[in-house]
Amino acid sequence: MNRPMVCLAVAAALCLMLIATHMWIxxxxxxxxxxxxxxxxxxxxxxxGTETTDVPFSYQVSADQHSVLYWRVNDPGLIRxxxxxxxxxxxxxxxxxxxxxAPKTKFGMQAGRYVEVGTCVxxxxxxxxxxxxxWRWWRVRVREWLFSGAxxxxxxxxxxxx
Numbered sequence: 001m002n003r004p005m006v007c008l009a010v011a012a013a014l015c016l017m018l019i020a021t022h023m024w025i026x027x028x029x030x031x032x033x034x035x036x037x038x039x040x041x042x043x044x045x046x047x048x049g050t051e052t053t054d055v056p057f058s059y060q061v062s063a064d065q066h067s068v069l070y071w072r073v074n075d076p077g078l079i080r081x082x083x084x085x086x087x088x089x090x091x092x093x094x095x096x097x098x099x100x101x102a103p104k105t106k107f108g109m110q111a112g113r114y115v116e117v118g119t120c121v122x123x124x125x126x127x128x129x130x131x132x133x134x135w136r137w138w139r140v141r142v143r144e145w146l147f148s149g150a151x152x153x154x155x156x157x158x159x160x161x162x
Contacts, residue, residue: 034137
């Protein structure tokens with residue numbers, strides 16, 4: 001192999017190591033929630049339709065300061081703070097929005113699982129999201145990339161003349 005190919009292979013291996021390390025090792029007070037939605041019926045935890053990924057949210061919990069910071073994984077530079085939170089520890093906390101015009105919905109983590117506790121029963125009118133493991137989220141995300149790429153290439157006209 002020539003030198004540029006070796007450098008490229010080493011750089012790719014280092015990037016993969018960093019990604020894998022980030023997925024396995026997290027800070028004690030950081031949590032990333034991976035969510036999917038299903039366009040069909042769900043039977044016993046299995047989607048009968050097509051699953052779609054949502055952009056993951058990361059949360060940084062500070063029990064001693066009673067604060068929860070959050071950001072979307074695709075925009076880590078835009079960090080926000082939830083104003084009203086009850087925190088036990090980084091795996092058990094509930095927060096609510098401060099919008100006075102809407103019924104309060106509490107959301108957060110209970111024993112390490114994402115939960116939403118509604119104050120009234122309404123039809124959300126959109127997709128219902130559910131938490132999954134990072135590995136399952138990435139499996140669905142790769143499938144989305146592969147099929148969306150295949151769909152784009154099938155629509156692209158060929159510039160080859162016969």
